[in-house]
Amino acid sequence: MCHVSAPSDLEPAPDRLPHDLRVRLAELDRLREVWIGSQGRRPGHQWSAHRARLLRRHILELRALRGRLPVPAEAAERLAHDGFDSDDSLAPAVRERLDEEERTLTSLAEACRTGDDRSAAYLDGVARSLTGRSVPGLGERLAACLAEATAVWTHPVVRAALVYLCAERALPEDGGAEPPAPGTDPLPWAVASLALLRANHPPLIADHRPVSVRLPRQRAPQPQERLVQLVRLFAELQIAVMRGELSWAASDTGEPVEHGQTLARAVYRRLLEYLRRRAPALAMLLRELDPASRVRVTSGDAADVGEHRSRMDRAADRALLARGGPSWWVCLEADCTDSTLRLLLTVRGVGAPATGVLAVTADALVDSPGGVEDALDLAPTDCVTLLSSDSVDERWPEVAALADESISRAVNRLTSVMA
Secondary structure: OOOOOOOOOOOOOOHHOOOHHHHHHHHHHHHHHOOOOOOOOOOHHHHHHHHHHHHHHHHHHHHHHHOOOOHHHHHHHHHHHHHHHOOOOOOOOEEEEEEEHHHHHHHHHHHHHHOOOOOOOHHHHHHHHHHHHOOHHHHHHHHHHHHHHHHOOOOOOHHHHHHHHHHHHOOOOOOOOOOOOOOHHHHHHHHHHHHHHHOOOOOOOOOOOHHHHOOOEEEEEEEHHHHHHHHHHHHHHHHHHHHHHHOEEOOOOOOOOOOOOHHHHHHHHHHHHHOOOOHHHHHHHHHHOOOEEEEEEEEEEEOOOOHHHHHHHHHHHHHHOOOOOOOEEEEEEOOOOOOOOOOOOOOEEEOOOOOOOOEEEEEEEEOOOOEEOOOOOOOOOEOOOOOOOHHHHHHHHHHHHHHHHHHHHHHHHHHHHHH
16 A cells, blocks of 8 residues: 555645745646636647647657657657657557557546546556556555545645655566666656546646656655655646647637737837847857857747747747747847857747737757757746736746746857857
């Protein structure tokens, strides 16, 4: 039996979490209110198709964490979007395994949507499908994990982290083989998703970048520390998925187009001024390396996006967002003798009709004699989510932090190719 609520082991009460994490969970709850309101407007065929793409992405990301991605990284997004049957280069056994995992995760989500009761025997089948092993009694232990976690008074994301930890403990050791790296086993993810789906949350969709940061391989933290790490990670992933699902097309309900755009324009203007203030210092730095270098800042909106369209689309894809919609962009451009940098920060409306949710995304390309490359390698969680009820002053530090981090990483990459 897994005792997820043992007080000597874990403290799951929300008021025992760090203050900044409680604030993040409150932001997630506010976003979820908007997400719940949008679900009834979502055409069913679109919902299932988009959700399937997210589940395929999750399956591939866990393989990336294990170093077993079946296709090159640049092809993984196409495989997630088009389906595992879309790539003839996949070995039949690999394709069959991927399809089975997708069917299993889709079945879990569908069972929660319809209210079907899933027994310990069903969870045994889930475990076999996701691990490739048959472990006597594992389904009963997983069912006990879910039952015990359900009885704990806490936030659904904390409950999902408890279930994840319990599922990890329920798995037997694999005959002396090296244990998997933290966060790479698909079964705890699936059972944690089940706990969230039962609470009317979206499933967990992993990404190898935040998982590798939040669940470091170098040390094994104390149980409470690991719980906090998981809650932080799951909260960020839930925000990314909810924001992405809100961006899916919905039928028009006549809501005013201006919903959220006042805040969007205010953030856009502040970003523009912020980059203009940063540009002179950057120009001085680059002229020390290349006296011919020049730096400028340009800006615009969706009506005059021009050459930036493909980059805005790429940033939307990375953030799990649908392409298009109202947007306001600011571009920091650095032109050197042999290399150029284009850093694009975009404030975009999320959803149609307007939901009042905004996303601030980043994209940076460096073009050098070695070719054109992504200078940031961002995850879906590397995006700031805003609601129309937010004030610019309250949320600006988070937007500025995204801008600062993007500038720092992009300029570092530019100077490395210049050297």
